[in-house]
Amino acid sequence: FAVWAPAAERVSVVGDFNHWDGRCHPMTVHGSSGIWELFIPGLGPETLYKYEIRNRDTGELRLKSDPYAAAYQVRPETASRVIPESGYAWNDREWMENRDPEAWKHRPMSIYEVHLGSWQRSPDGDWPNYAELAERLVPYARDMGFTHLELLPVTEHPFDGSWGYQSTGFFAPTSRFGDPDDFRRFVDTAHQAGLGVILDWVPGHFPRDDFALARFDGTALYEHEDPRLGEHREWGTLIFNYGRPEVRNFLLSSALCWIEDFHLDGLRVDAVASMLYLDYNREDHEWIPNIHGGNENLEAIEFLRDVNETVQTGHPGVVMIAEESTAWPGVSRPPSMGGLGFTMKWNMGWMHDTLTYFGMDPIHRRYHHSQLTFAQIYAYSENFLLPFSHDEVVHGKRSLRGRMPGNEWEQHANMRLLYAWQWLYPGKKLLFMGQEFGQGTEWSEAGELDWYVLQYPLHQGLQQLVKDLNGVYREQPALHGREFEPDGFAWLNADDADNSVLSFVRRDVEGHERIVILNLTPVERSAYPIPSPRSGTWRVLLNTDSEFYGGASRGPLQCEATTEAYHGQPATLHVDLPPLTALLLEPTGG
Template identity: 55%
Template sequence: MPKKQQSTTTPEAVVPEVDAPRVATSEATTPETASAGATGAAVTAPEAPSAAPEPTVPSDEVLAQIAEGTHTGPHSVLGQHPAGLPDADAVVIRALRPLAREVVAVLDSGARVELAHIGHGVWQGVSVAGFQDYVLETTYEDDITWTADDPYRYLPTVGDIDLHLFGEGRHERLWEMLGSHHRTMSGVARETWGTAFAVWAPHARAVRVIGDFNNWNGVLHAMRRMDVHGIWELFVPDLAPYSAYKFEILTAAGEWIEKADPMARHTETPPATASVVTESSYRWGDSGWMSARAAQNPNDQPISVYEMHLGSWRQGLGYRDAADQLIDYLHETGYTHVEFLPLAEHPYEPSWGYQVTGYYAPTSRFGHPDDLKYLIDRLHQARIGVYMDWVPGHFPKDAWALANFDGQPLYEHSDPRLGEHQDWGTLIFNFGDSQVRNFLVANALYWLDEFHVDGLRVDAVASMLYLDYSRKDGEWLPNRYGGRENLEAISFLQETTATAYKLHPGVMMMAEESTSWGGVTHPTSNGGLGFGLKWNMGWMNDSLRYIANDPLWRNYHQNELTFSFLYSFSENFILPISHDEVVHGKGSLIGKMPGDPWQQLANVRAYLAFQWAHPGKQLLFMGQEFGQRSEWSQERSLDWWILDQPAHRGLLSFVAQLNRVYRENPSFWQQDSSSAGFSWIDGSDAANSVLAFLRWDRDGNPVAALFNFSGRPVGDYRIGLPFAGTWEELLNSDAAEFGGSGVGNYGSVVAENEPSHGHPASVVLTLPPLGALYLRPKRRK
């Protein structure tokens, strides 16, 4: 890194407080002048003359705008420009230095150009040495001298191609254009390290950068407006990473407001709300994982997901601290993937991350963004995939964040019938605005690209799809065809999934969609939303309702267990028992089960075996894998102490075995999206609360999944099978090692050529109480 130049930290005595100004209109505020900048080539300069010719002085109105920070193109006035004098090398240098006694531009050649005060704190001088790099030496009363580079001598940090792409709403790497970036900028003959700031604020009359580097006073750091779309830009030389900052915006109503950067990639730790300049030095080590991921279709791979809230899994762990412990635990339990509840920055901890204010910033509660990269990298190297919840459906109303960002609705729709969730107290993105869509689509790509996330679970998709979602008559507006579908949101979701799969093959886009919307996982080319998986909320509701019944009465509810098989292949499904099912008075999974503690644990084992064998992928929220009895709370760690009880340790061992059997048998997952991967043995034996079916891989290898949800063993029970011969027991949920009663078939059964249940062979066996069996034809060695 080049040697740093002099510090730009502004002495408090240097910058006065500035009241909200009134802005006059002048030719200097046109877009053409706003985007103008100094140009020139390196020149070997002689000593500056003592008496320089006088160039034109800007009007008093323009000088007042510069002083008040309301000029939309301060670079067109400040900095260095051709002087317009007979001497072609004559350059005028102007600087804003309120309360200064003397201002001198010190050229790289060593020459000193004295500047004279021309009004409103603006100083001006002329050099006949041509364009050069320089710093400003400012002396105040009491002989305080401050030397700093001049932000207004640099060309724009945002290029024409960037502006065009954003104007079209198609900038797929928007985080590299907007926000804050520590980088080098070329001057006339040398490069300077500093920080480039850029923000979208089309309704703003002016924008300034404030931060700990200028005592939160933006008088000397007014930004220039680049184009009609409202991009504002400023390069602050010598400003190093980890400075805190915000944008100070003059609204159309004449009010100065302070806003965090919507594109910030790092933030202060809540409850502090400022954005933080950052840079990444992380070097990834997961190239093998990423290459293999790109070559696979995740839909025909094993996916069993451990959903977790990082802050309450084991409280006190940061991103780096969690790596070893989480990897060891996921290896012990056998999950293929972990899914984090939202990790984007959010001010309110009890929102669990679903009220996002910093869409591009990993929450600082657990460390630096590079620390999150470390965690994900380590998980990948341990052959564990990483999903993350993503929340484009709504955002909170915090005054310092996205709401009314530039003084009026910008990210949200201006009509509350389209732009506000009354139930949640949050705002809805304006999905029909090209730049808002660009902000969101690029955000999805940001997590996939910069953090190597393997997939995004999109929260609350149903709330986005329907204009009348949770609204009464008269509280919503129909679409242009008179319907209730949110056409702009549909188009946005299609654009997001299609772009994600195009740029990152092998990732998984998942939808939490709770209605019967058709085509959630169908290709966008066929009018679908393009997701890879849809949360099967119907299966969840039906199966939980069934399992909550006393076994004596389950025979009356068999259809609740079998109905999901009628639509299992209408979409690509994942079966979730998520955080939503163990909060808000719903209790824990084991708490939903009837009976005494032994029966509750047996029910959990049988239920999870049913979930893992059912067509679709699986997701289970943390703590349920060992039978936590208390309801989950983000305010405390999981009840790890309960694992000291053998019965709960047995449940954890069962889940580990369940995941191992699942991973090692492609019959469970290779054809999840095809009816060829499933066939019935018998779903109609309600009298015994028995259910039996087959899962198939592409090579025609079956696994039989048998379930007895009654509270008694069912002996001498004939089950049809596709092949005669020995079938080995892959899993028995009632095994003593898992805390069961040990009822079973001694590890294997022999099927004979006697047809039953529409199959050419059958076997007579014993089904354990509240139990599940997995059987597989014995493989020849």
């Protein structure tokens, strides 16, 4: 046993084996390091333990879980558990060897974001275990065509309602669903099925629970003493002190643990903006400027650069994704260029503009056309991922379907159009569970998804569309090969606000082109002129109005582009556009 508690006068290991008596197994401090150590022979697997810590100045006794424990009791109990060293035999060698530090940029990435406890419950209504999730979730995501699973935090946490974002066990998969080797088997199963696994990781803050990190040795050890630096009042949590080497190493070790011990393919770092800014969500008198008088958290910036460089240098091909909601420059640029070193950044601006636009009655969309076109101004300043995440379907925001205007058919038509816009626009993709089949209610961690709606054709059709969008995205290099390059995208006509029609072209590295057309109102448009980069026949690859998706199968199967120049292009297509529909076209012959 070893634990860091520099302000302690005495530290003991306590547990069932000594009747939780701190006098029985006192630890020895290792020089001036503040690290206390003890070997106790004969303790078997599943032994429960904590540390009893006496502060040297106050004499206060604190009973703490092990910050580095590999497993804990299931909440509401909070003791750490002794578990044997893992002997799990991995079977994902081919997957691991295929990870590449550059190839991810040019490969399709379509992420299915999942909260494991509420995706689908066990038959008895309880949480599923990791084995059940490997058996059910993995083949579902694979068959839907997703390339990755992203898990809301499975780091151990005491409060279900935090969804894992208030972690107390930074090295332990939550025991709600099984043991660490069960989680390893889940990841291994995903890899063998061709699915990557990304974890939401939360190094920005931690909860105040008395059994965990807060005032660990009777002092502000992991956090700051001054609440102007050490508290997130909005969330009721504490902020890590990134200026302490021991705290930085604790968090860096956590990141490496998940990547090395559990073979994860990436970390999505939560709430990066809250780490970068000292005045994040604070009034003027509630924060302390840095040594230069600015609002940047210099220690957090250095930590983020360090963890990104360490992970990507040691594990090429692992992705580090930032949930960062501000205009901080260079989030996905290397530290050598002044960046933070992430591989990708969530495009929160695109997401907010898109959902605002699609939530409008189509009669008003002509006045807000720029909300869909504006993102191209900054689209290549970062490596962007396009997210429709859990945050957009909770806290009164309604489900994505619930945001759509109109009657039930129009809502689903708008959903089909929304997903076509997401999948056919440049940027990697993320969709939260349940939205692929149009769940009507807000998400809640307290139950499972509304799977019963799949008995209805409109929901079946939407699910089929997401599957087919994943298919064309994966199969068409023009849609995934140059998502971070401006030469892979060009507007054909972004100016027809009056009719709320958009058209653009996507290109692969060999110059093969695919045309995307969106009719964003419920008005059918006949022989609508679309600028075309070439004359000849164009075949419709995907039509969101297809009866297979719940539509009416209006629109063409193919179109002929004449040599009439239009809107800066050498040819013109005249296309019958169904209402609230997206079309994807490819030229015959490639």
